Amino acid sequence: MMKVILMIAVLFASMTMQAQDELFRKYTDMDDITTKTVGKASLQNLPFDQINVPGLKNMIDRIEAMTILISTGDRAGKNLGTKLPSQLKGKGFKVMQETKLNGQNVTVLQSKKDPSKVAIIVYQKPHATAVYMEGNFEDLESDFSGMIQ
DSSP states (O other), X not given: OHHHHHHHHHHHHHXXXXXXXXXXXXXXXXXXXXXXXXXXXGGGGSOGGGSOXXXXXXXXXXXXXXXXXXXXXXXXXXXXXXXXXHHHHHTTEEEEEEEEETTEEEEEEEESSOTTEEEEEEEETTEXXXXXXXXXXXXXXXXXXXXXX
């Protein structure tokens, strides 16, 4: 009986992780979204001055993989900037920080079940940028306050 319960728990956890990935895939398939997926080896060559996400450059050493979504249309920007954060909350992400910085709404979310998954969403009407990262973010809550200022 215990093995059955354990198998159900593992199955549920894997379905939750897959749902998060499917959520980001949904946005990458939109017409007005430009997507870039970057592995650990390519991170050092990324032009961070062109990616308008506060605190991202400070996290580079901890990132294993990253997907960047940038809206190019007004509708896609609104979806990415307003709907994605609430959808992530519904998929088990918690808000680590929400702030308004230089006219931009910045939301940082981290998976409750798997702290190695973090999303940062920057929304300044009509455009948005979302960065989904996997890496070593176990201590994100304790040191994140200094990243966005």
